[in-house]
Amino acid sequence: MGTVTISDVRKSYGGLEVLHGIDVAIADGEFVVLVGPSGCGKSTLLRMIAGLEEITSGEIGINGRVVNDLRPKERDIAMVFQSYALYPHMTVAQNMGFSLKLARADKAERARRVAEAARILDLEPLLDRKPAQLSGGQRQRVAMGRSIVRDPAVFLFDEPLSNLDAKLRVAMRSEIKALHQRLGTTTVYVTHDQIEAMTMADRIVVMHDGIVEQVGTPLELYDTPANTFVAEFIGSPAMNLIDGRIEGGRFVTPGGDVVELAGRHVAEGPVRLGVRPEHFAVAETGIAVRVVTVEPTGSETLVTARVGEGELVAAFRERIQARPGETLHLHPDPEQLHLFDATSGERLNP
Numbered sequence: 504m505g506t507v508t509i510s511d512v513r514k515s516y517g518g519l520e521v522l523h524g525i526d527v528a529i530a531d532g533e534f535v536v537l538v539g540p541s542g543c544g545k546s547t548l549l550r551m552i553a554g555l556e557e558i559t560s561g562e563i564g565i566n567g568r569v570v571n572d573l574r575p576k577e578r579d580i581a582m583v584f585q586s587y588a589l590y591p592h593m594t595v596a597q598n599m600g601f602s603l604k605l606a607r608a609d610k611a612e613r614a615r616r617v618a619e620a621a622r623i624l625d626l627e628p629l630l631d632r633k634p635a636q637l638s639g640g641q642r643q644r645v646a647m648g649r650s651i652v653r654d655p656a657v658f659l660f661d662e663p664l665s666n667l668d669a670k671l672r673v674a675m676r677s678e679i680k681a682l683h684q685r686l687g688t689t690t691v692y693v694t695h696d697q698i699e700a701m702t703m704a705d706r707i708v709v710m711h712d713g714i715v716e717q718v719g720t721p722l723e724l725y726d727t728p729a730n731t732f733v734a735e736f737i738g739s740p741a742m743n744l745i746d747g748r749i750e751g752g753r754f755v756t757p758g759g760d761v762v763e764l765a766g767r768h769v770a771e772g773p774v775r776l777g778v779r780p781e782h783f784a785v786a787e788t789g790i791a792v793r794v795v796t797v798e799p800t801g802s803e804t805l806v807t808a809r810v811g812e813g814e815l816v817a818a819f820r821e822r823i824q825a826r827p828g829e830t831l832h833l834h835p836d837p838e839q840l841h842l843f844d845a846t847s848g849e850r851l852n853p
């Protein structure tokens with residue numbers, strides 16, 4: 504069992520509040536990713552769950568027990584850091600068994616749990632090596648092994664992949680996810696990388712400036728972002744946001760181009776229209792844009808184009824024969840439109 508309940512949690516450093524009342528409930532067995540730009544407070548929140556930072560106000564519960572005043576080792580959690588923090592003079596087996604030794608587990612039990620973790624993580628041939636004799640990915644696995652042996656209620660990961668090169672990062676991403684599927688241990692994982700969040704999470708918590716912008720499954724966030732921050736943060740290339748007005752039930756750009764809204768009823772006045780790059784088609788009418796670059800990737804063609812004062816990106820499955828400087832008309836799929844309040848950025852359509 505491993506539930507985590509975060510209720511109205513705040514954090515101040517000196518007089519400055521950096522987390523402004525966070526509420527998140529994590530179910531047993533869930534893989535939850537805290538994601539957001541640098542400085543949004545995700546590491547601080549994770550460190551408060553771990554017991555490495557004091558909670559200024561509010562409550563954190565693990566398995567129904569308030570842990571605010573418990574020390575890290577009393578919380579039934581295991582944390583995997585970006586730096587791995589392996590002991591250089593110990594072998595892989597000793598590194599993995601060390602916390603059990605501290606907890607005074609007997610020798611046979613220690614050996615059994617280290618062997619089991621080594622089997623799960625494919626570390627059996629490396630048990631006698633020292634960290635310096637391991638690759639980055641292998642060190643990462645030892646760091647995870649050290650957590651697994653303790654069989655905690657909750658795993659906490661703080662940007663564990665950011666020191667690895669791109670290829671290894673992708674491999675470790677699937678390894679951690681597969682490990683979670685096998686062990687089913689509740690996991691809270693911090694990253695600033697939205698792709699990591701999308702590919703690994705059962706649910707994502709999007710944070711920004713010390714608040715939670717939205718909580719949902721990866722596809723909920725992708726399909727119905729609650730505001731322009733989430734709309735632009737989740738998805739790559741990012742969702743296009745086009746300023747304009749609702750007039751006569753239609754969206755009209757400053758240049759006078761019209762987008763039909765497929766029966767969506769939104770109050771007249773200024774709005775921002777959100778369109779994902781893959782939801783444009785080239786048509787006879789639509790939003791007039793001037794092509795800036797055309798980038799064929801093989802599987803799709805990315806077109807960057809100017810519209811009024813701004814730029815937008817369209818991604819086509821078919822091979823578009825457009826040239827820089829040319830004018831195209833882009834027709835957004837009416838079933839896939841997002842409308843946001845021009846001032847607050849809040850979502851307007853269901």
Ligand SMILES: Nc1ncnc2c1ncn2[C@@H]1O[C@H](COP(=O)(O)OP(=O)(O)OP(=O)(O)O)[C@@H](O)[C@H]1O
Nearest residue numbers: 516517521539540541542543544545546547548695
């Ligand atoms: N010890 C500290 N003293 C004062 N301010 C701090 C301290 N630690 C963090 N902060 C501030 O709290 C805010 C949240 O920091 P935090 O490290 O949690 O952000 P983050 O989202 O994890 O960012 P990053 O991805 O860069 O690590 C930031 O504005 C940061 O400057």
